Amino acid sequence: DSVRIGLVVKALGIGFFEAANEGAQEAAKELGDAEVIYTGPTSTTAEGQIEVINSLIAQKVDAIAVSANDTDALVPILKKAQQRGIKVVSWDSGVAPEGRQVHLNPSSNSLIGEMNVKLADEALQATGSEKGDIAILSATPTSTNQNIWIEEMKKVLPQYPQLNLVATVYGDDLADKSYRETVGLLKSHPNLKVIVAPTSVGIVAAAQAVQDQGRIGEVFVTGLGLPSELAGHVDSGAVKSFAIWNPIDLGYAATMISYNLVKGESSDSAIGMGRIGTATLDAEGSAAMAEPFVYNASNVHAFADIF
Amino acid sequence: MEKIMHKPLLPRVSLSYRLLSWEFFLLLITAAVFVINSLASPYFLDPWNLSDASFNFVEKAIVALPVAMLIISREIDLSIASIIALASVAMGFVAQTGAGSPLIMLAGLGVGLLCGLINGLLVTRFQIPSIVVTIGTMSLFRGISYILLGDTVMKDYPQDFAYFGQGYVYAMFSFEFVLFLVLALVFYGLLHKTNFGRRTYAIGNNPTAAFYSGINVARHRLILFVLVGLVCGLAAVLLTSRLGSTRPTIALGWELSIITMVVLGGVNIMGGSGTIAGVFIAVFLMGLVTFGLGLINVPGIVMSIIIGGMLIGVIATPVLLKKFRNRKPAP
């Protein structure tokens, strides 16, 4: 009997997760006796994910690997899944420790925070200014990982006195709202040099807004996004560089971890991730996959066709 | 045939006959879905699975009951999901003070009731169409939840609070499900067996004549809005308990699925007709369809195509049949 793993994403139809699914399928193929069920709700709600998880429980899958829309709201249903003997892994966006066995961060949160600040600093230098204002454009005010990253960024910022954080706004992962918020930032902060958007919808909209406002070269957008979605904006010059971890690897690793949990091939402190190596688990069962990778004009097109 | 447009959905047959046949029709479809599901997935006919699946729709179903009555009285409430959110936020704050489950529950019910009262007062005092009022309060109530909670989460609920949304009364019969059955009975009685229900129908059919018959139409509708708010508060208790936490995004988008349930149940969106039995069956129909499709891992958005198609199809079928029947004996 093959090992059946439910790969639950925040919502279907998001490029990042489609790429993660690719990695998951790759892992399944490599393992031979694993089957990945890729699924997720229509919109990024906890209730929708619970529905999906319910049907996975009913199908008696062996493991569930979930990128959560809500750290806490999924805990009861995932506890139930565990009671029914299902292994639970969260990846990308985590679930509170009671709700899962292992959490796989794409990278360490502090590393992501640091990376974002570093990118902002690079972007500031690209404008030719010594000092300048930066702003953060986030997704919804409730997204777990965004909030953690923003917090991490704020921890690092004091080391970069030339960066002056003036605002944090929320585009709710809606193109029009993110666009409007960006325009608002540009208007209300004339000395703004950098917009950091650690969200793939937001960064695209922000780049478009900067371009439409004719501020290319004066203001740069950076943050986290997919090469395929940002290639055009790197070309336009609105984005100098941005970072992302490899979503294919992330899906791959989450699948491998789930498989190994089901097979009992793990210890309290380490778990295999196939070709990626071995993840080290901390006391709360979280692991980090890899460092985020930086993309710019030199390499973005090579990756745009992949994810 | 006559071509008068303003009451298209009411074939001129006796009310009870028409409704009976509608429910029968729904029941048939539901049975068909049940059979198809059990053939399509080996996991379907498992009592525990069915019980788990019921959690996906029971809270919405509970709200659908008073909403059905409200729609029969020619009003509508689009703010229901936002009321659930605000009630849940209120419960979160009460829970934070260390209060026990009864007090938390009371807070949820109270805020729900208050929201319903606000909707009702706006509609009846200012005589504004409820669809318009509740489009506004929909943003308002959820907006207040955002103001209060921002990006934080409330999860200090006491242990025993989990019972409402996660507990079982007997074997696989969850508290939520049993509560739904009880409430369905209560609302069946209220709509079909009481003066209040009769007045609801009279108001839905002709509010002016109802008013001239000594019925306090405004108060009646106010009560219905309050009832909807109260039940939203109750749904908030169940949902919050099930999730074990509160965020302002809770129950996002539920208003449309609840109204879909009600309409699918044969309640005329223009008011005046519909039954609790119809809504009761429609709830299961929708629950079974989504669960069945979920078991074969159909993406949620494809399900929504199917639900949308089903909504139109189910409403259109009787109309089409009638047209077809009328065409045959051409003079």
Place this chain on the structure above:
Amino acid sequence: MKTLLQNREVLLAVLIVVLALMVGLVTHDFLLPSNLLAVYNDTSILIILALGQMLVILTRCIDLSVAANLALTGMVVAMLNSAYPEVAVPLLVLAGALLGLILGMINGVLVWKLGIPAIVVTLGTMSIYRGIVFLLSDGAWVNAHEMSGAFVSIPRTELLGIPVLAWVSVIVIAVMVHFTRQRRLGREIYAAGNNPTAAFYTGIQVGRLQFVAFSISGLLAGLCGYLWVSRYAVAYVDVAAGFELQVIAACVIGGVSIMGGIGTVQGCVLGALFLGVINNALPVIGVSPFWQMAISGAVIVIAVIANAKSERKTGRIILKKAALQSH
């Protein structure tokens, strides 16, 4: 008495000006002509959709599927553009508008021929249309670099200092003013919504006009599909999610009666502008993002109460009058 009706629109206009002035006190740049133009430009799509929606509401219907229609046509147009970049953009726009028209006609036929209430029909088609976006795109995005240069740049090209997007909305407004005042079909839409029975007696086919209204609303949504996708240079499943409620709110604030038969183009445009100013002002004056939703909700409620007060007839209590003419 006529002045009373006009007053409501004047009132709304005054309100918008006051609002803009207040925002201007906080951020002076807000009142710069260039910024006001930008605000108008940003509201253009809302205006166009609201005008389509107005026609539908005038006939006592409602179109909840506009945003889904926009998403679907936008996705189709974007996919076509990325697959065949050589096809001229105007042809694509036409294709989008036609597709939108067809989607609107589907709504219209269901309402007209089967007599299903519009809210039910469009509740259904709204899920169906958006679901089809997912099926077509397989959940993938169409991104900026996959779109041709012309596709993205046309709406922002400036003619006489005004972007094409704004021009499009100006033209739509002008056509609508003409249509609702000077065209038989436009007037018949008012008649049909005001009193369906009377309309039928006078030989006006109410159902056919509902069909026409839905078709126009669909056509405009199709047009906006292109405008939206090119403005934000991205197409994905959730484009304009929930936007239908903004569109309806714009109509309602603009004094379009949800009971049908009442509403003007100018009111509707003002309603949309009102929301547009708020949407654009709140981020600028630095209102906490957590307050924005509550504020726009409160504004809708207040606007609607104000409308209801000015609409209230004197003396008699007039309850909703059922259409109960004997047959």
Place this chain on the structure above:
Amino acid sequence: MSESHSLFSLRGVSKSFPGVKALDQVRLDLYPGQVTALIGENGAGKSTLVKTMTGIYQPDAGELRFGGELISLDTPEAARSLGITAIHQETVLFDELSVTENIFAGHYLTRARSGRLDWPLMHARAQQILQDIEAPIDPKTPLKFLSIGQRHMVAIARALSFEARVVILDEPTAALSHHEIEELYGIVRRLKQAGCAIMFISHKFDEIFAIADRYTVFRDGCYVADGKMEEVDEAQLVTLMVGRTVEQVYPKVEAAIGEPVLQVRNLRHPTEFDAISFDLHQGEILGFYGLVGAGRTELMQALFGVSSGVQGEVEIGQQAVTIRSPADAIKAGIVYVPEERQAQGVVLELPIYQNIGLPQLSTINANGVLSDKAEYALADGYARRLQVKAPDWREKVGNLSGGNQQKVVIGKWLATKPKVIILDEPTKGIDIGSKAAVHAFMCELVQEGLAVIMVSSELPEVMGMSDRMIVMHEGLMVSEFKRDEFSAERIVSAATGG
């Protein structure tokens, strides 16, 4: 006259609604230059025929000939293009649109080249037509600001805006003042001279004899007779209509007049009426007369608690009462049979017995739980007593004819055992048979000790039935007459403000 001369003729026309055969093989001929009166009791099928002749309904069977040609009228448009135009019983117009637009809706005038609407021309034409019928109405006013009578004139103007060859008037005078009725007669005469074929439906015999040349009688959806007006008298027509003779039209019975039950002192309303004071005694029928728009309906609605902003004192049996809603009024013992039967009187989708039980659900079912049996029993008594014509009291009220619907409304109120019953135009659009029944019933009521207020625009009716009469003009009580002082001349002069 032979059939070949008739302009519009119907043969064997049938039309059924579920459960009702509204028309059964009827025939009708309309001749150019002549007025044909269509006579029949409520529910005889007159309005249904009108709608069949104007393309609103499609007949189930039968043939229609126009100028000898066989035609079919699939849409109202088809009828209009032949020059068939009707003023329907219920004025169906557009409240929000201007008078001009109400006149031209559906056949707007356009500029030849651009296809744009020609508003100046339409306003001018509307002005012209309104002037012709001596209706001083500004064509640019929205219809909602007009009175009922003015609306009716707009409907007439609309009918005249077509190149009409057949003009159908379904009870056109029900809402018109004397002056307007005279105007209408003039219009009819002009149309006759222009060679139009006219069909005139009315329950008022004086009118029929005044303007009709021919008559056709229907009974229960069937054709009964036709002929020339010269050859019949009123009694014969009545016999044809109801199938029996009706002896007395106003069966006024003197009842013992007792204590005052209702005392109204200085009742006033900011916009509708002022300074209304009167007493109503047990066993009395108090008539309210006035032209349409005199404010009687508003006053009655105020007494019934429908209107807001009303001030003044109302006493029931020496007890001051505050009436803010119909519920208050019903509790105080005042009930109101409204003028607008279908909009205000009945719930069309509910069965007869539920309509009758509606105002006192809480009395029948004190514990709040419905008892169909009790409700049905209550309804049965009153429906029988009022002789509602229906197969069963479970029949939907919407399936009844106007007269029978009116009986349901009256039954509904009697069941509440009121002290004062207000009847607003109780016999408007009701045939002579049901009318007599209603009148007889009023007498029964006062004999049982009720007090009745009757609002009517039919002078003979008010004079025939009332013990006392109050005449209103422009929202004021202008005079009061005792039964022995009744004089048509003085009443009319008071009503017209003379």
